[in-house]
Each structure stands twice: as C-alpha cells, then as structure tokens.
C-alpha cells in the first residue's frame with residue numbers, strides 16, 4: 001500500500017434536499033429552494049419583501065438524488081481512504097424530519113425503500129478489504145448519546161464513560177466491538193442496534209430519532225513482504241446520524257420530548273461552537289469547548305484531528321421550514337472552513353513477523369490483565385448481591401451524583417486546558433514582541449505582526465472569559481454535590497442504599513483510575529520521548545565523534561606529511577645574511593629562500609602544499625565549527641569545540657615545525673659567519689704558502705661578497721619597496737646564489753616574520 005504524506009484536507013460539505021413531505025404538501029407549503037451543482041438558492045419571503053440568497057457547498061443533491069448516488073459520488077472515496085489507512089467521518093446534520101436518518105440508515109416507511117449510506121459503506125469496506133491481498137480485522141461498534149448519556153447499542157445499555165487516552169485518543173471503555181467478516185453479519189448487528197435506539201413520535205417527525213447515533217468501523221490491516229518487514233495500518237470510519245435540531249416553539253414538544261430537545265440542542269449548540277472556533281483561522285490558540293457535550297467529546301478527532309470529514313446538511317424544500325433551513329445552511333457553510341491535518345496511521349515494523357506477533361500478544365495479555373484489574377472491584381462489590389429494586393429517589397440521586405462527579409472532572413480538565421493554552425498564547429505574544437523590538441520590519445510585516453498580536457490578545461481574553469465561566473460552573477457543581485450528598489444522607493440507610501453508595505464510589509474510583517492511567521500513559525509517553533531523544537542525541541554525538549575522529553586522522557596525516565615535507569636541516573640558506581625582510585607573498589618568500597637546486601625547489605613546493613593542506617584543514621575546521629553552532633545542545637557543542645581546538649593545535653604544530661626549519665636555515669647562515677671567525681683563529685697555524693693562497697682566495701671572495709651583498713641589498717630594497725617583479729627577484733636571488741657559491745657569504749640583514 002502506498003504511504004501517503006500528511007495532507008491538509010478541508011471539511012467537505014454537501015447539502016441534501018429531501019422531497020416535500022405529505023404534511024408539507026397538505027398545508028400547501030411552497031418550495032423555496034432551487035439548486036445547480038454546488039449552489040443552492042433559498043427564497044425568503046418576509047411580508048411583501050422577497051429575496052433569494054445563494055449558498056455554495058461542495059455539492060447539492062436534489063430531491064431526486066438517491067442514497068446510492070450520494071454514496072458513489074461522494075462517500076465512496078472516503079471509504080477507499082479508510083481502507084488505505086486514513087480516518088474518515090461522515091455525519092448528517094439538519095433539523096428534525098429533514099432526512100438525516102433516511103440518508104444514513106435508509107428508510108422503508110416512505111413510498112420507496114432505500115438502503116442507508118451506512119449499510120452501503122460497511123458493505124463496500126468489507127468487499128474492498130476482502131479483495132485486497134492482506135490480513136485485516138474489521139470491528140464494529142455502535143452507540144447512542146441520549147440526554148447526555150452514552151449508551152452501547154450493542155451492549156448492556158449502561159451509561160458509558162468517555163475518556164481521552166493520550167495514545168489512542170478518545171475512547172469509550174466497555175464499549176463492545178464486534179468483529180465482522182460479511183455484509184450479512186454487519187447488517188444484523190446494525191439492525192439490532194437500531195432496534196433499541198430511542199425513537200419517538202414528535203409533532204415534526206412521526207419517527208424521530210431522539211439520540212445521536214455513532215457507528216464506528218475500526219480497521220487494522222497488515223502487510224508482509226519477503227523481507228519480513230510488516231506494515232500495520234489502523235483506521236476508523238465514523239458514521240453519525242445526529243438527532244435533529246429543533247425549535248421548541250415549532251415542535252410543540254412537552255415533558256420528556258422537551259427535555260430531549262433541550263439536550264439535543266445543547267449538544268448541537270456545543271458542536272456549532274466548536275465548528276465556529278475551528279473554522280476561524282484567527283481563533284487558533286482559542287480554547288475549543290469539546291467538553292461541553294458528550295457529542296463534541298466523542299467527535300473531537302473528527303472535528304479537529306486526524307480525520308477526513310464529510311458533513312451532509314439535510315434540509316426540507318418547504319417554506320414552512322425556512323428558518324431551520326437557513327440555520328442549517330449557515331451552520332454548514334461555516335463547517336466548510338474547517339481544515340484537518342490528515343495522515344495515514346501506519347507503523348513500519350522492522351521485526352520478524354513472529355517477533356511482532358509476540359509483542360502484540362504480550363500487549364494484549366497486558367491489556368487483558370489490566371482490564372481484569374479494573375473490573376475486579378465491581379465483581380467483588382456486586383457478585384452475589386441482590387438486584388436493586390426500582391427506588392426512584394435513591395436511584396435518581398445516585399445517578400445525579402455520578403453525573404456530578406463526571407462534570408466536576410470535565411470542568412477541572414477544561415480549566416487546566418485553558419491555562420495551558422493561555423500559557424502558550426502568552427509565550428507566542430512574548431516572541432512576537434521580541435521580534436518587534438529586535439528586528440527591522442517593513443510596514444507590511446509590521447502590520448501582519450500587529451494583526452497577529454491583536455488576535456492572540458483577543459484569544460487570551462476569550463479564554464479567560466471561558467475560564468471564569470468554568471470556575472463558576474465548578475462552584476455550582478460543588479454546590480450541587482453537597483446538596484446531593486445531603487439528600488443521600490437523609491434517605492433511609494439500608495442494603496440497597498449501601499450498594500448504591502458503593503456503586504457511586506466505584507464509578508468515581510474508576511474515573512480516578514482512568515485519569516491515573518492517562519497520567520501514567522502521558523508519563524510513559526514522555527519517558528519514551530526522552531528515551532528516543534536521548535537515543536537520537538547519542539546517535540548525533542556518535543556521528544559527530546566519528547566525524548571528529550576522521551578529521552583528527554586527516555589532520556594527523558596532513559601534519560605528518562607536513563613534517564615530512566617541511567625542510568629539515570638539509571634545507572639551509574647557504575649564504576650568510578644578517579637580516580632579510582620577509583615578504584608574506586609565498587612566491588617572493590620562495591624566491592628569498594630560493595634553494596640552490598631543483599630538489600630544494602621540490603621541497604619548497606611541498607612546503608607550500610603542506611601549507612595549502614593546513615589551510616584546507618583550517619577551513620574544514622571552520623565548517624566543523626559552523627556545524628557546532630547548529631547543534632543547540634551545549635554539551636555536544638562543548639565537546640566538539642574542544643576537539644576542534646585540539647585539531648587546530650595539531651595544525652599549528654605542523655606550521656611551527658616549518659618555521660623551526662626556516663629558523664634552522666637562518667641559524668646556518670650565522671654558523672657560516674662563525675666558521676669565518678674560526679678560519680681566522682686557525683690562520684696562524686698555516687704554512688706561508690697556504691697562507692698566501694688563502695689570502696688571495698679571501699681577496700677574491702671579498703670582492704664577490706661585496707658584489708653579492710650589494711645585489712641582495714638591492715633585492716631587499718626592491719622587495720620592501722615593491723619595485724621588483726617576482727621574475728626580477730628570482731634572477732637576483734639566483735645570481736646571488738651563484739655568487740655565494742664562489743664567495744664568502746654576503747652580510748645582509750634577515751628578519752623572519754611569522755607567516
């Protein structure tokens with residue numbers, strides 16, 4: 001399977017217009033919508049004033065569009081992506097009776113029978129996976145959120161907790177998952193879930209679903225190749241049939257239906273608030289109130305996480321539903337601005353498959369063990385206890401206490417989240433202010449910076465307001481808690497009460513255990529991150545160490561060759577000079593020290609080579625230093641700096657050796673002067689004939705010496721005043737050299753400058 005790169009994918013929003021209902025036809029409602037491809041126009045009549053507004057979406061499906069067409073044209077690709085390891089969500093939104101359930105789950109009660117997109121998607125997913133040549137496990141879970149309670153539609157029906165796991169994201173412990181292998185199997189499971197979903201007849205819809213239903217397909221697929229490298233892809237497909245938004249006035253709901261309606265509206269309002277913040281790019285850094293409802297908590301990943309999301313906004317074409325239609329379209333229009341970062345959930349497992357399986361098995365065992373640990377207290381408390389009879393007051397209070405505790409938990413977490421967000425915002429603001437103070441910005445950059453600062457400031461302010469509101473909620477929550485505890489204490493103490501108290505305690509303990517688990521996972525994650533960081537750091541250090549070692553080797557080779565190539569005692573100026581000005585130019589220097597034969601020239605050129613090599617080492621040292629600057633870890637750069645200092649010293653040694661040899665050459669010149677003195681001192685022991693010959697020689701040498709002295713003086717002058725060209729200098733030195741061979745050394749001043 002091709003591994004996809006991270007992509008920013010916006011919400012895709014479609015509008016689906018259902019046909020006029022019998023009821024709407026009966027009241028002779030007018031059709032107020034018309035559409036073309038991706039645009040829908042809505043006609044609004046207010047008194048005599050008529051206007052038509054247009055709204056743009058990714059596509060508009062008309063009354064004639066069927067579920068299968070919608071699936072094929074827009075949802076199929078989402079399912080394909082899920083089969084390729086990406087997460088996907090599709091939810092239907094709209095007023096009550098607008099056609100959400102018809103779209104998602106289909107219907108048979110109308111004049112025509114249609115299969116919902118949920119069934120088509122599950123079928124398609126099974127078929128695609130079966131056709132693929134890989135191992136896969138497909139699991140299905142189905143839940144509903146009714147009056148802010150999460151209920152397993154395939155399980156016991158108990159009120160489930162929603163937990164945020166730092167590794168797995170939002171999870172619902174104890175939610176049953178069924179492994180499915182065939183469409184028939186899946187259909188049976190989904191149908192059984194639908195059969196217990198809360199439905200009721202309302203004024204707006206005879207078969208109104210009063211809960212939000214969330215069906216989730218979890219897919220895990222693995223691929224093996226010859227090299228036994230196994231890739232594991234995990235993905236989720238979330239299909240959601242939301243309960244309908246409704247206006248209390250128009251639905252004429254009373255009693256239980258009104259409570260349901262209030263809860264439905266509360267969660268849809270929370271969904272709208274999250275969409276508003278997520279869709280506004282200036283609101284980055286603003287607290288997103290996912291915790292305001294169970295629906296938004298469960299949809300957190302679909303709304304602002306690693307998921308491709310599709311929203312189907314269902315509307316009625318009728319004039320009687322104008323307000324709801326406009327609300328739905330505006331809501332959906334905002335959602336179009338949400339962009340999610342989507343990445344393939346893949347793990348490259350470089351391990352033998354058997355090894356890998358062992359790891360999974362051991363993890364599964366650990367999970368099973370932990371599960372058994374979590375379930376233990378409940379078993380102990382409830383095993384053998386009689387079932388609690390319905391005792392309205394007691395049960396009601398215990399339920400409320402549990403909810404109160406959960407609410408307390410959520411509020412505290414939200415407060416902490418806001419505090420962290422604002423810490424982050426303040427940091428960002430400080431950074432921008434620092435940029436403002438230290439950098440020279442042009443007017444455009446300045447404007448952008450100010451703009452950003454204003455939004456961050458606004459976000460901080462709004463976050464603070466949300467925090468203040470939450471603190472107030474916390475205060476109310478604590479007040480409710482003490483009231484509930486008081487109410488509980490008044491009730492007659494009996495076995496049932498004790499069991500209920502224990503149940504409350506157990507639930508609270510479970511929450512605490514889960515929170516501890518989360519903290520534990522976070523600590524583990526942190527530890528793992530630190531470990532990975534330190535491993536990566538060690539790798540860098542090792543790599544750099546190796547590089548340093550290699551450089552040291554190079555340097556020592558170069559130093560050695562520089563030792564070898566540096567002129568040694570053979571290399572000595574054969575003429576006596578008391579002082580010669582030393583030019584920096586290597587050519588000139590070469591001329592001054594011009595050797596008497598080609599061998600020395602070679603040596604000199606080798607010296608130059610060595611110098612060049614040293615220069616190269618120096619420049620590579622500089623590169624190394626630059627690398628050090630890149631590395632932010634101080635200890636690493638410290639180590640490298642130390643090594644580069646050593647390297648420099650080594651290079652310097654080579655240089656010094658060269659200079660030493662040069663100095664040696666000049667000391668030889670002085671030695672010749674000394675020899676002359678010694679010659680004078682032994683003069684008296686010679687025979688008269690010897691003395692005569694030597695005297696004649698000396699006169700001749702003195703003449704030559706004077707000539708060469710004046711030549712070298714003019715050479716030095718020429719060099720100092722830069723009158724001579726390099727060629728001229730060469731000639732003079734050559735001549736001087738020749739003269740020197742036959743004559744005693746000329747007395748010229750030499751001063752040696754450090755190159």
Ligand SMILES: Nc1ncnc2c1ncn2[C@@H]1O[C@H](COP(=O)(O)OP(=O)(O)OP(=O)(O)O)[C@@H](O)[C@H]1O
Pocket residue numbers: 017018019021063094095096097098099100101102103107109110205207208209210242243244245314
């Ligand atoms: N595209 C459609 N074609 C034919 N009938 C439809 C279509 N959409 C909806 N209906 C019919 O309209 C009625 C209301 O639809 P549905 O139950 O799907 O609405 P809903 O939005 O789910 O409402 P609620 O939120 O109250 O559950 C149903 O009888 C359904 O069969």
